[in-house]
Amino acid sequence: MGAKNILLLNGPNLNLLGTREPQIYGSTTLSDVENAAVAQASSAGAKLSYFQTNHEGVLIDRIHKAREEGVDAIVINPAAFTHQSVALRDALLGVNIPFVEIHVSNVHAREEWRSKSYFSDKAEAVICGLGVFGYKAAIEFCLEHIKVRAKLSTTVSKYYNHKSKINQDKWPQ
Numbered sequence: 001m002g003a004k005n006i007l008l009l010n011g012p013n014l015n016l017l018g019t020r021e022p023q024i025y026g027s028t029t030l031s032d033v034e035n036a037a038v039a040q041a042s043s044a045g046a047k048l049s050y051f052q053t054n055h056e057g058v059l060i061d062r063i064h065k066a067r068e069e070g071v072d073a074i075v076i077n078p079a080a081f082t083h084q085s086v087a088l089r090d091a092l093l094g095v096n097i098p099f100v101e102i103h104v105s106n107v108h109a110r111e112e113w114r115s116k117s118y119f120s121d122k123a124e125a126v127i128c129g130l131g132v133f134g135y136k137a138a139i140e141f142c143l144e145h146i147k148v149r150a151k152l153s154t155t156v157s158k159y160y161n162h163k164s165k166i167n168q169d170k171w172p173q
Contacts, residue, residue, distance in 0.1 A: 004046035004146045006139060007071045007097075008037050009062065011079035012054040017104070017132075025104050028132045037075075037139055044143050056081060060091040067095040072149075073124075073142035074099040075135065082107070082117045089118040098145060100138040103128035 010030060013020060018029035034050045041048035051062050059081070066074060074097050081088050082103070092099055101119045106129030120126045125141055127134040 004041075004044070004143060005070055005072050006041055006046055006048045006142050006146075007062075007066050007069075007074045008034065008048060008050040008135070008139075009059060009074060009076040009078075010050070010052040011059060011077060011081045014077060014079055015052055015054070026131050033132050033135050037135055040136060040139050041143070046143060046146075048139070056085055056088060060087060063088075063091040063095055063097075066097055071097055072146045073097065075102060075138040075142060076100070076119070077102045077104070077135075078117075078119060082119065084118070086118060089122065092119065093122060098124045098142075098149075100124055100141055101126045102134045102138045104131055104134060105129060 010017075014030055017025055017033065018027050030052060037050065038048050051059075053059050053062070063074070074092070076092070076099055078085065078088060078101065082101075099119075099122075101117065101123040107117075108128065117126070124145060125138070127138050127141075130137060
């Protein structure tokens with residue numbers, strides 16, 4: 001397995017992180033989060049790219065592109081799309097890339113409608129309420145998850161190669 005490749009996606013209004021409702025979302029900017037995420041991934045020998053948009057279709061297109069790029073894991077803060085985007089859910093499921101859903105605030109401690117997510121039941125993990133530290137936790141989880149999947153893939157491959165060799169010995173050609 002080559003270098004680990006993680007994609008960090010942020011949905012609508014997260015470009016305002018650090019200035020929009022700082023009492024809820026804090027004062028750290030999205031640029032600060034992205035720079036810290038790149039540094040964290042790099043220190044673990046991984047590549048991290050990031051993308052933010054306020055437009056659903058553009059986010060879906062970026063998810064589709066992730067499969068072509070060999071992305072191993074996605075960290076996504078779908079923001080307002082969390083509660084309304086079946087299309088975004090379908091895009092994530094369609095590319096078959098494991099993903100972590102993240103929210104800066106504790107969506108379960110806010111308005112009732114915010115606790116409904118179209119993604120949580122399919123996510124590898126859901127992180128909410130940790131502030132921007134949640135991004136760090138999500139990336140760490142992805143790095144470990146990728147490592148475990150690679151190890152499992154190698155073990156399974158060795159098992160089947162060994163089993164195939166045994167079966168070849170048992171059956172006449």
